[in-house]
Amino acid sequence: MQNKYFKFYLMTLILLFTGVISFAQSKTGIIKGTVVTSDGGAVESAEVSIRGVANATTDRNGNFTLKNIPAGDYMITAKLVGLKADTKSVFVTAGETSTVQLGLQASNEQLKEVIVSGGKKNKFAVKESEFVAKMPLKNLENPQVYSVVSKELLKEQVITNFDDALKNAPGVDKLWSSTGRGGDGAGYFSLRGFAVQPTLVNGLPGLTNGSLDVSNIERIEVIKGPSGTLFGSSLISYGGLINTVTKQPFDAVSTDVNYVAGSYGLNRLSVDVNTPLDAEHKVLFRVNAAYQEENSFQDAGFRKSTFIAPSLSYKVNDRLSFLLNAQFLRAEGTNPTMLFFNRSAPLIYNNVAQLGYNPKNSFTSNDLSIKTPVTSVQAQMNYKISDQWNSQTVVSRGSAKSDGYYSYLFEGTKKTGDKTTSNGIFDRWISDQNTNTETTDIQQNFTGDFHIGSIRNRIVAGLDYFNRTSISNSSNYAPLGAVKPNGEDSGVLTRQSADEAIAAAGYGGNSRTTQEVYSAYVSNVVNFTSQFSGMVSVRVDRFQNGGLSTAAADKYGQTAWSPKFGLVYQILQDKLSVFGNYMNGFSNVAPVNAEINGVPIVTTFKPEHANQIEGGIKTDLFDGKLSGSLSYYDIKVSNIVLSTGINQYSQGGEQYSKGVEAEFTANPFPGLNITAGYTKNKSKLTNAIVATEGRRPTSAGPEDLINGWISYKILNGAAKGLGFGFGGNYASKNLIVNDATVGVFTVPSYTILNASASYGTGNFTFSLKVDNLTNKEYFKGWSTLEPMRPRTVSGGIGYHF
Template identity: 45%
Template structure:
């Protein structure tokens, strides 16, 4: 019996030894033919479910591999798979490196097309988090998508994002002259550049755009209260230098006199010292589809990177934009007091081809932006980031709008104003990022401080009505109140200057600053369960008008943020929920009495917003399908609103609610085919306010909330073999539901109709040459956008793009 037991024990020992033999691991890297690391390459062990993605240094590691020969497959969307064989020994780590034939410049187009998948993002949470790890929702538009769609206007790129719609184009006016968007029912403007302030009073040029991030939900906890962020923020990521010579020269020609020349040139200044310079520049000239209007601009953006060593690097970006435009006035078709004599476009009968301006009435919006960044790796666990941002934007020229002074007579007054304002901003941040463990729980910690200063100098003219117009284009020079005939004022610079010369103008100089301290920690309770806790303390100090101390004030605000993520299938499916907060340190406003007299500065308490959101994110089929579905509920309190008794004044109070859901899909089902799709539904209304106020009647839409239902779709297919290799086509479009631009029981409701736009492209995109033809609004659909306004949009238009890549 003893012998039998001994033999049995020996047998069991060898069985257990074999069963529990120590496994090995595989590590390595993926680089391009010019030695640059490649991020997001999938490396799988063939015949198993084991694999890994390369990190930003191109490195990967696959653990717990049984000893023996294995076949490894490296794959990346749009590239051919590569396979190699390697032998793994028990307890050892085998090393295997892959080299892709394409160089880093050629890979950029492929990499950016996969931006929406589960990659790490450093800016949205200011902590390196994969999309599935982040409890916040965000969408991205890559430069590759913009090239596919022939986009030469920054605003058009956002048609690829669910839940956002433009409500009016850039007006160039002082303070807020950039384009307005409705994001989750609230105002949004492109106000961030690489996560830092990047204010503009005109257009943004897409030449230096690597990616546009639309960060959803109230976002003051990390980005402060200098910008509106109730529905989210629009953040522009700029192109960065890389360590090899390369670039692209492009030309765009299109409808309405479009001529655009671009250049993107990158050069290593010292490979040994890792210094590289990249310059993006563009000249743009374009007319309007209306009877007058144009845009001319010159843009240049040099950027420099100096990687001193593995620990220390310097980054510098400068952007200079010179822009001159003749801008069509915003057509406000209501006095916001009287019952509307028309309820829809048919009754208003606005001629969409009329601009109500001339090319002699121009506005200039020069812009300067400087950003510097120092990144130092303190240790394996801690990194320091010091950033500096300095911006200057100007509005100089004629701004005009159309207003219904006397309702019911079909005549609308056109007002003019000479803009002369300069806004200077300074932002300094110091961030520390840690990645460490307490016990078995991983912590990713951010601790930061932020200083922001804004100075606004305004020497603009007064306001004057020059003439009256009808929506059909008739003109008269009659005082709408007295009926007296006035001297004609023509649409020339000399005539408008003469009209405004005798009016009292502004002479203000306003400065305000904010000091913020914030912390955010992502705790991995288990590998599948993580929680985020964040808090910001912000001190706002307004010196108001420099000539008086009567409008000085200061205040504190706290902004918390919480999130939880559970991944039932790690790196493939995550279920998330968040609570987010925003506060707006509302900049003091210059107000006057109803007749324009008694100009003065008025300050306000912070507005606040709170959001609850939950949803699911997926990244399936080896990075071929990414989807996000979320449901949110936002409430805003202490909202600043126009004074119902004086359109040139503001008051504060009331609550607004916004509820909705969003669906976003990005798919690469087969090689060469890329799909983007999204749908959103939003309902925004006043919860409590002033029943007598046009802007804040309880139960009504707040205005500027955009259409309730939005959908977007874009598909491209690129042929990868045969005679037509590198040729392809794209098709897609956008849908917007009905939109109440006016929703008031006393004035009535004015609704813009729903519309569907179709866009298409054909292209040939080889290694060194790209040519494409894009046609937008294929059916030449007549459609409109608006705030409390009616703004006609472009009919069918096309763009021919040619580029040489080197």
């Protein structure tokens, strides 16, 4: 019956979409033109716009196209930072193409000087994205909040790992590092009170069993709030999602080589090569590659990786183009050291000082390593159906493996009389991992930009198929000694000892599970006026859980609907907007084997849902020199499944998460760039089990977070090319265990400061970075305790040719 309803809803969406296409008759025209200098040279990257109607950027030949312009008379403007703008009149006739040439009062030589001395007006404010709304939409037009970490910021901070890159995203804080264990994926982070992982690459599934490499990152997008309407439920959280946008080929010959060396044996070499492959520049190729090795700051531990990411684009003609992206990561290392607290017995310690843990103890051996190879391939076809409509077909295929030793430290218990408590001794459990997670995603998107009467519509309608298959032949977990936080260890950490223990524990046998999701979605942005717009979106999602080794009781299907609404009013056109949204996210809930009055039954549940109300302001002032956002959100999660007794469950738990987020980037004058953010989150569980009722969930992370970075580069004079940077992060205390029965374990607040210096001359760039200037001892955790790195120093040299 559910399948019948799903097919009915799916056909309804398709017919609705087809009707919209038929209704959108062309009453618009096109403007094509060129922007040139006073001596006739082409101006690249100039901004061309009709206020409140459309905008574009010129290509390397100075050409631009403005599509779907309603018939009428307009003033069109071309501008480039540092030069006087040019404005001309143009008349648009329905169904025809108008041409215009705009000129900037500068020679080619003067233009080059402006670009070199001025650079980007705000290199930290890279907000425009085709992924956040699955359509081209300006930040000020989008009723959803998102943060962007640019490649320029990563380069300036000499970032060599993905986790450090996310320290620049307001409201994001690490819960624990990637373990390498099968199915765990990348590290976990808190966002708006919920745990989230970086699972999307270019808006598509990009799972990994280890940390991502930063060499191929164009930018990182942190999209805030439950986003199930456009992105489903399988790879995101109610707090939002993390999307990594990779570097793409461009029409030029360029090569960058960089080497970084630093504390604890850090050696990193990366290369970025880009070139056209044919005389007509229709086929473009780019490859990013990196090799990195690094030891732990502890008494044992290491990680080494090899990474290569080729990318190929082919523009067949003005209508058809193809894009192929691939990433191959081969990594090997030891598990990060984390102490897992027992979650069923009262704690005997409540903070790090009482625990007496020496963070230099790794409790591991370099012999006990794990390999985590990852392969990801994405293929995309873009076809221009008409001046109003475009088609995008994308296919993504990924594989993430775990092969080797994984171990963890879990606190034991002791019994005194009738009372059982934790004992402060952490048993080591080890497994021989042999797992593979394979993903396939196929999407078909249609995007339109058209007018119905005088009202502009921008729409995306799509179909999505996602498949995740998990294969495992890992061993059972075997005991391998026990440790005390002060450093005592009874385990023999050799491969021989580990193999003997694992052989005694045996293997659990093969398992193969599969999850499939069939989805359809429509999202439309309607411009009631040039300043007032609304977004209406809906998704229907059919989830199927199964697989060869999945028990019959665990095979199930669920259908979920996810709506989204948003309003934006631009108080100052393209400068200041106020917005509000209602957003929805959902999670599929598996049935469980339960009992009622001693009779075994299978209990089924409805999908879990999260609903968010949010409002705030966004700015892009002083020609882009000051950008930012301020918002308040309120998220309620309902239908949480609760354990009400042995083999007894009910569905009715709730979680509330509300807070304030502020972010801004600024470029007060050439050379000076500032980015900063502050977030405050209040979270609690209600209608929960007695032990957690009214308490902050451990996945919420610290309540208060601050991030900031300020940099200055000298652009003229004898010291031209010299730059400095300074910033860091603050996190309030974190309740990594918070339970009425078990107790509370608190990680103290901390402030971490970092600084950098750089010098660029000719094709060379030299850099120096010091992280954790004050050598602060601090920890992260999520019912676990993980020590973070002390002071580290790294230096780099780069050459561009």
